[in-house]
Amino acid sequence: xxxxxxxxxxxxxxxxxxxxxxxxxxxxxxxxxxxxxxxxxxxxxxxxxxxxxxxxxxxxxxxxxxxxxxxxxxxxxxxxxxxxxxxxxxxxxxxxxxxxxxxxxxxxxx
Amino acid sequence: xxxxxxxxxxxxxxxxxxxxxxxxxxxxxxxxxxxxxxxxxxxxxxxxxxxxxxxxxxxxxxxxxxxxxxxxxxxxxxxxxxxxxxxxxxxxxxxxxxxxxxxxxxxxxxxxxxxxxxxxxxxxxxxxxxxxxxxxxxxxxxxxxxxxxxxxxxxxxxxxxxxxxxxxxxxxxxxxxxxxxxxxxxxxxxxxxx
Numbered sequence: 001x002x003x004x005x006x007x008x009x010x011x012x013x014x015x016x017x018x019x020x021x022x023x024x025x026x027x028x029x030x031x032x033x034x035x036x037x038x039x040x041x042x043x044x045x046x047x048x049x050x051x052x053x054x055x056x057x058x059x060x061x062x063x064x065x066x067x068x069x070x071x072x073x074x075x076x077x078x079x080x081x082x083x084x085x086x087x088x089x090x091x092x093x094x095x096x097x098x099x100x101x102x103x104x105x106x107x108x109x110x
Numbered sequence: 111x112x113x114x115x116x117x118x119x120x121x122x123x124x125x126x127x128x129x130x131x132x133x134x135x136x137x138x139x140x141x142x143x144x145x146x147x148x149x150x151x152x153x154x155x156x157x158x159x160x161x162x163x164x165x166x167x168x169x170x171x172x173x174x175x176x177x178x179x180x181x182x183x184x185x186x187x188x189x190x191x192x193x194x195x196x197x198x199x200x201x202x203x204x205x206x207x208x209x210x211x212x213x214x215x216x217x218x219x220x221x222x223x224x225x226x227x228x229x230x231x232x233x234x235x236x237x238x239x240x241x242x243x244x245x246x247x248x249x250x251x252x253x254x255x256x257x258x259x260x261x262x263x264x265x266x267x268x269x270x271x272x273x274x275x276x277x278x279x280x281x282x283x284x285x286x287x288x289x290x291x292x293x294x295x296x297x298x299x300x301x302x303x304x
Contacts (some may be wrong), residue, residue, distance in 0.1 A: 027115075035121035035186070042181025045300065047124065082182070097115055 020065050021096040025050055026058045030085060030093050033068065038084035059083060067092055122245065125185060130246040132176045133289025139252040139284030143259065145238040147275035150263050169194075179297040192243045199239055203232045226264045230257045252282050 018057065021027055032047040033039060039047075045055055054074030062068040071082045085093070129135070141164040149157040237253025240246075263271025266268040 031117060031120060033113055035117055035124060037184040037186050040180075040181045041185040042300065042302070043183045044181070046180055046297065080182075082184075100115075 017099055018092055018096050020061065020067070021092055024059075025054065026062060027096075029055070029058055029062065030067065030089060033083060033085040033089060034093055038071070038082040040080060040082055044083065062089065065092075121185075124183065125244050128180060128183065129244045130248070131289070132171070132293045133286040134168050134171045134176065135150030135244070135246060135249055135281055135285030136252070136289060137171070138164045138278045138286075139249065139256070140281070140286055141167060143275055144257050145283060146256070146274045146283050147259070147279060150260075150268070150272050150275070154220075168215075171290075177296070178299055179293075192299075199236060203236055220297045226260075230261050230264075233257050234258070248285075255282070 021030060028048040029044060029050075032044060036043075041052065041055065044050070044059075045052060048055065050058070059068060059070065060079050063070055067085060069086050071084070073080050073082070114193055142161075145160045145163065146156065174192075234253055234257040237256070238250045241248070241250035241253070256275075259275035259278055262274060266276065
């Protein structure tokens with residue numbers, strides 16, 4: 001029978017987590033964009049293992065929030081879409097990391 | 111508990127995947143060694159033309175095989191700074207090489223043998239730098255093989271040196287082709303309609 005936690009062992013209240021970043025697929029997209037200047041769809045699909053449709057959907061949400069910028073150009077006659085994390089997106093990911101580290105560090109060690 | 115998202119590790123792994131997982135650097139180095147060995151046996155325009163094959167294969171491979179499968183990622187300033195340092199080192203090496211060639215051509219005594227030693231040392235330094243910039247340490251090993259074979263061919267038994275060079279080159283190309291085969295299986299082409 002699991003024991004009830006002792007007094008003082010309770011985890012700290014979860015602060016406001018940015019749910020836009022917290023979603024696992026979007027977190028992977030943002031993390032992979034964080035470590036590069038920009039990347040195309042193929043790069044992100046390979047790194048995140050998302051389908052094209054799924055990736056597009058997540059990028060639309062991130063773009064609406066101002067976390068990513070999508071730049072559509074042409075290389076000759078072929079379209080080339082490059083995605084990059086905006087300064088706001090980088091700040092959001094940094095804030096998310098700090099929040100999660102605070103939550104996880106506050107967990108009691110068993 | 112920290113490191114919920116190890117971005118530095120992610121960046122290193124991504125960079126390494128893009129630089130070396132396709133085996134292109136190994137194929138390039140192996141072909142370079144094979145044609146270099148042939149150049150030590152046979153002088154002439156043909157060999158000079160053959161030396162264009164390794165970089166051509168590398169550039170074409172990256173453009174036609176790697177990028178369509180992995181996509182394009184532009185890495186950040188820290189990587190670009192290392193790349194610029196490498197390019198500066200290559201330019202400096204080429205300048206030193208040109209000066210030495212001019213000096214040797216003018217018949218300065220003793221410079222011919224010294225010149226080979228300098229070329230070999232510079233090549234080794236260059237490949238070690240490339241290995242550092244590209245985070246691909248096997249490149250330093252291939253550089254040592256190339257310089258070792260070259261040194262044996264120039265200062266020791268020419269036939270043994272050339273044979274060792276050819277054999278080493280063949281092994282390195284084989285390693286590259288195995289990596290390429292694995293890469294092609296792991297990353298089939300996906301058609302993305304943008």
